[in-house]
Amino acid sequence: MEYVISVLLSGISVGGQYALIAIGYTLVYGILRLINFAHGDVFMVAGLMGIYFTATLPFGEAIPLVIIVTVLLGFTIERAAYKPLRSAPRMSVMISAIGVSYLLQNTATYITGGQPMTYPVIPVLSDTVNVAGTQTKWVVIITPFLVLVLIFGLTQLINRTKVGMAMRAVSKDFETSRLMGIRINSVISVTFIIGSALAAVGSVLFFTNYPAITPTAGAMPGLKAFVAAVFGGIGSIPGAVLGAFLIGICETIIKGLPSSWDVSVFSDAFTFALLIIILIFKPQGLFGEAATDKV
Amino acid sequence: MGNALHLENVTMQFGGVVSVNNLTLDVPEHKIIALIGPNGAGKTTAFNCITGVYQPTNGLIEFMGKPMVRNHPSRSMAKTYKGENADKFANEAPLSPTPDEITGLGIARTFQNIRLWKSMTVFDNVLIAKHQHAKQNVFSAVFRGNLAEEKRMREETMELLKEQGLDAYKDELAVSLPYGLQRRLEIARALATKPTLLLLDEPAAGMNPQETAELADFVRLIREKYNLTVFLIEHHMDLVMNISDYIYVIDFGSEIARGIPSEIQSNKRVIDAYLGTTDEEPE
Amino acid sequence: MKQKKKTFQIFIGITILLLFVILLENLSTFIPGLPQVLSPTSPLFTVLKKAAVYSLVAVSMNLLNGFTGLFSLGQAGFMLLGAYTYAILTVPTAMKDQVYYLFGGCAFDFSLVDMFKGMFGESGFGGAISMILGSFIALILAGCVAGLFSYLIGIPVLRLKSDYLAIATLGFAEIIRAIFQWQKFGPVTNGANMIKGFPTFSDFNITGPSGNVILRLSTFVPFLVSAVCILLIVLLINSSYGRAFKSIRDDEVAAEAMGISLFKHKMLSFVISSFFAGIGGALFAMYVANAQAKAFTSVMTYEILLIVVIGGIGSVSGSVLATFLYVACSEWWLRFLDTEVYLGSFKVPLLRNGFRMVVFSVVIMVIVLFFSQGIMGNHEINFGALLKKFQPKPERKS
Numbered sequence: 002m003e004y005v006i007s008v009l010l011s012g013i014s015v016g017g018q019y020a021l022i023a024i025g026y027t028l029v030y031g032i033l034r035l036i037n038f039a040h041g042d043v044f045m046v047a048g049l050m051g052i053y054f055t056a057t058l059p060f061g062e063a064i065p066l067v068i069i070v071t072v073l074l075g076f077t078i079e080r081a082a083y084k085p086l087r088s089a090p091r092m093s094v095m096i097s098a099i100g101v102s103y104l105l106q107n108t109a110t111y112i113t114g115g116q117p118m119t120y121p122v123i124p125v126l127s128d129t130v131n132v133a134g135t136q137t138k139w140v141v142i143i144t145p146f147l148v149l150v151l152i153f154g155l156t157q158l159i160n161r162t163k164v165g166m167a168m169r170a171v172s173k174d175f176e177t178s179r180l181m182g183i184r185i186n187s188v189i190s191v192t193f194i195i196g197s198a199l200a201a202v203g204s205v206l207f208f209t210n211y212p213a214i215t216p217t218a219g220a221m222p223g224l225k226a227f228v229a230a231v232f233g234g235i236g237s238i239p240g241a242v243l244g245a246f247l248i249g250i251c252e253t254i255i256k257g258l259p260s261s262w263d264v265s266v267f268s269d270a271f272t273f274a275l276l277i278i279i280l281i282f283k284p285q286g287l288f289g290e291a292a293t294d295k296v
Numbered sequence: 297m298g299n300a301l302h303l304e305n306v307t308m309q310f311g312g313v314v315s316v317n318n319l320t321l322d323v324p325e326h327k328i329i330a331l332i333g334p335n336g337a338g339k340t341t342a343f344n345c346i347t348g349v350y351q352p353t354n355g356l357i358e359f360m361g362k363p364m365v366r367n368h369p370s371r372s373m374a375k376t377y378k379g380e381n382a383d384k385f386a387n388e389a390p391l392s393p394t395p396d397e398i399t400g401l402g403i404a405r406t407f408q409n410i411r412l413w414k415s416m417t418v419f420d421n422v423l424i425a426k427h428q429h430a431k432q433n434v435f436s437a438v439f440r441g442n443l444a445e446e447k448r449m450r451e452e453t454m455e456l457l458k459e460q461g462l463d464a465y466k467d468e469l470a471v472s473l474p475y476g477l478q479r480r481l482e483i484a485r486a487l488a489t490k491p492t493l494l495l496l497d498e499p500a501a502g503m504n505p506q507e508t509a510e511l512a513d514f515v516r517l518i519r520e521k522y523n524l525t526v527f528l529i530e531h532h533m534d535l536v537m538n539i540s541d542y543i544y545v546i547d548f549g550s551e552i553a554r555g556i557p558s559e560i561q562s563n564k565r566v567i568d569a570y571l572g573t574t575d576e577e578p579e
Numbered sequence: 580m581k582q583k584k585k586t587f588q589i590f591i592g593i594t595i596l597l598l599f600v601i602l603l604e605n606l607s608t609f610i611p612g613l614p615q616v617l618s619p620t621s622p623l624f625t626v627l628k629k630a631a632v633y634s635l636v637a638v639s640m641n642l643l644n645g646f647t648g649l650f651s652l653g654q655a656g657f658m659l660l661g662a663y664t665y666a667i668l669t670v671p672t673a674m675k676d677q678v679y680y681l682f683g684g685c686a687f688d689f690s691l692v693d694m695f696k697g698m699f700g701e702s703g704f705g706g707a708i709s710m711i712l713g714s715f716i717a718l719i720l721a722g723c724v725a726g727l728f729s730y731l732i733g734i735p736v737l738r739l740k741s742d743y744l745a746i747a748t749l750g751f752a753e754i755i756r757a758i759f760q761w762q763k764f765g766p767v768t769n770g771a772n773m774i775k776g777f778p779t780f781s782d783f784n785i786t787g788p789s790g791n792v793i794l795r796l797s798t799f800v801p802f803l804v805s806a807v808c809i810l811l812i813v814l815l816i817n818s819s820y821g822r823a824f825k826s827i828r829d830d831e832v833a834a835e836a837m838g839i840s841l842f843k844h845k846m847l848s849f850v851i852s853s854f855f856a857g858i859g860g861a862l863f864a865m866y867v868a869n870a871q872a873k874a875f876t877s878v879m880t881y882e883i884l885l886i887v888v889i890g891g892i893g894s895v896s897g898s899v900l901a902t903f904l905y906v907a908c909s910e911w912w913l914r915f916l917d918t919e920v921y922l923g924s925f926k927v928p929l930l931r932n933g934f935r936m937v938v939f940s941v942v943i944m945v946i947v948l949f950f951s952q953g954i955m956g957n958h959e960i961n962f963g964a965l966l967k968k969f970q971p972k973p974e975r976k977s
Binding site: 034096 | 644650735736738739741742743745746747749750751753754756757758760761762763771877878881884885888892931932933934936937939940941943944947948951
Binding site for chain 3: 347349394395396397399400404405407411412413414415416420423424425426427428429430432434437438439440442446449485486488489
């Protein structure tokens with residue numbers, strides 16, 4: 002029983018952290034039809050900044066600063082690497098995204114010297130708490146609630162504000178929205194800003210749980226979050242969140258299986274297997290809309 | 297002679313929208329038949345059903361007397377189906393060949409918004425359409441055990457280009473051609489697949505009156521030379537009235553009239569639905 | 580015929596190139612006192628070997644991404660399959676217990692090289708023949724295994740569109756990697772540990788009775804295999820099938836309407852590309868002298884993809900050229916960026932470990948953003964035109 006609770010708790014918590022990253026993917030894909038391969042690396046950079054900033058600043062200042070700088074990074078990446086390719090084939094933009102990912106990873110290697118860095122112990126979040134007989138960190142408890150609050154705020158933003166309406170319009174029809182006078186570039190920037198901010202929050206939670214940061218630490222969580230986004234139906238925020246929680250729980254279950262089976266190598270592969278199954282049998286995901294091509 | 301193409305109760309429904317409704321028509325062999333109708337009437341959708349781009353929701357399409365495409369509304373579509381004759385084909389297995397299989401049977405088409413292979417030369421555009429009839433496999437192709445066939449394919453391609461007056465442009469990129477020649481190249485490419493039925497989707501779109509008149513002669517010429525049946529969608533009424541043996545008119549997916557050109561010209565429903573509401577000059 | 584003459588020219592060109600490689604790597608044996616660069620341990624030969632291997636993989640990826648328009652990111656997975664197939668098939672039986680000591684020996688008690696040694700003899704000429712036959716057949720089988728798996732993977736994934744195809748193939752590559760690292764398959768794959776002891780490039784050097792090298796062929800071998808494979812790919816691209824691939828890349832709907840079966844041709848391109856990626860993977864294993872699953876990550880695929888982009892998507896000669904430049908820069912010419920330099924007491928800023936890769940990725944981004952055509956665009960190097968530049972112009976009779 003205790004075991005079940007601990008697996009569930011950490012599953013939900015990891016899932017929540019994936020959810021925060023997944024939203025960045027799903028929003029960007031919804032609007033640009035681009036798998037932003039660099040998003041996982043932005044998440045990793047946010048983690049590294051958390052280490053460097055907290056070394057000199059108190060937590061109360063460092064963490065908002067991390068979020069602000071991450072947002073700037075996301076904004077800059079979009080303006081520098083994706084905007085010039087707006088009319089280029091989709092493959093070029095994706096290659097550019099891979100290039101940015103490569104650049105961020107290599108820069109991180111250069112700055113850190115390639116050694117794994119240890120995330121600081123953040124008070125409150127890292128304190129342990131006893132839930133139904135299981136010792137766990139506060140972050141595990143807080144994550145799902147924080148995620149739900151953020152998601153609620155985001156859906157309000159998308160459904161109630163003018164920017165949100167523009168985002169919905171652009172994701173439905175890019176060209177028509179442009180013709181209707183929506184300022185595409187600012188909508189896209191807003192999307193990247195929201196995605197990066199959530200990724201920054203996600204990084205604080207995730208790395209408090211798994212404190213070792215290597216330059217490639219963002220790649221796997223990034224891909225998993227993308228799979229979550231596809232699972233939920235790309236473009237759908239509730240879908241992405243649900244997908245992320247599911248993947249988080251499944252992953253923790255696989256990692257928790259008896260070590261004699263040695264199936265933990267499959268915890269990453271499982272996510273991809275799930276992805277492939279979805280793509281084959283229900284390519285529009287749980288809540289996505291099927292698209293038809295015009296000939 | 298029999299029918300080259302026969303459509304029976306063909307319905308195409310996208311979600312809740314019925315684009316083609318219960319269309320039944322015949323295209324007799326060696327004739328030039330036109331399908332006309334206002335913009336958005338479902339003409340191109342009908343072509344896409346015939347060429348396998350879409351699988352019709354309901355109906356039967358026969359080619360040369362043999363069933364080629366067949367479907368009936370099933371699963372979720374059975375509940376939301378708005379068309380007619382839902383049960384007519386319910387007991388027969390659906391047939392849904394891919395576009396390349398349909399082309400292999402002998403149906404070739406052109407596209408409304410020209411779809412040439414942009415990065416390739418005029419010559420290659422036509423040569424590729426010969427690929428499906430080539431007898432070579434990957435190994436004989438790589439190790440060049442097929443030089444005779446390759447030579448024959450190139451000669452036939454050259455012949456088609458000459459016939460279209462495109463031989464002077466053979467090494468130019470297909471997209472660098474003027475619009476009218478791009479349309480001709482599309483026809484040459486379609487002919488390269490050795491069709492018995494040629495579907496032309498607005499072949500005169502964007503052409504000036506002189507080019508349109510030449511096109512009419514040209515369509516007749518290739519019909520004789522290759523013993524073709526031609527089924528075309530067109531907006532240029534002068535062209536349609538000039539070359540068609542028989543005309544079908546559809547509006548909002550359903551047939552509103554059929555007849556020989558003179559009948560269509562004087563048909564009140566057609567004038568109301570189509571000629572009266574567009575800028576086209578009725579001739 | 581023009582075509583025949585061109586093929587003949589390419590054939591001559593490749594032969595000259597291969598002879599030149601043999602000459603280059605043996606120069607220091609015959610003429611002592613040459614600059615360090617030509618000694619067998621020079622980075623020049625490391626670069627040449629690695630670039631020969633990578634250029635095959637890059638061209639195979641270009642066949643798929645550049646010529647067929649299928650954005651696949653599974654290359655590392657197929658290389659892994661090739662590398663393991665080659666390794667498992669050629670580790671000498673005597674070595675197996677040592678390599679697989681964690682699993683109490685290999686479940687697969689067979690080695691192609693040993694099998695041929697049984698036929699042709701252990702040493703001398705017979706031994707050489709066995710080694711050559713064994714490793715070349717293993718290379719081909721490596722390609723076949725990768726091709727077979729790609730066929731199975733292709734059935735579900737080739738229906739997917741651009742970016743979904745990319746992520747699905749990437750996913751399959753990761754799944755393959757996980758399976759090969761699984762300890763339960765240890766007796767075959769050696770789990771997460773490396774397989775070694777199989778014939779590598781340096782085993783092709785011809786040695787005298789006392790063990791001294793008579794003729795070096797360790798750079799020649801990867802050049803030979805890659806050149807033959809790339810030549811086959813070029814022949815394919817210039818055939819009717821290659822044209823069909825290009826038509827799918829340009830416009831799928833039109834290709835299908837002109838009677839080209841999308842599934843059949845996409846599958847063909849996918850399997851052929853994977854076949855050569857498998858051979859490339861086997862060559863990579865020979866180059867690093869081991870086969871280990873953790874080397875074949877998605878980072879490797881990205882690296883190859885970037886090479887293809889630098890060379891020009893849709894250009895074989897561009898890919899080859901870009902590979903040699905890329906490998907030379909990363910392994911040799913830009914190495915200085917990674918070492919700290921002092922001018923007197925002044926330390927040159929920025930130069931330290933890792934800086935090379937930063938510069939490198941910036942250069943790549945610049946190419947992606949501002950020179951999206953790459954070095955060659957979708958054109959090929961025209962050797963005929965190049966030759967003419969160096970020849971005196973023939974006088975024209977007027």
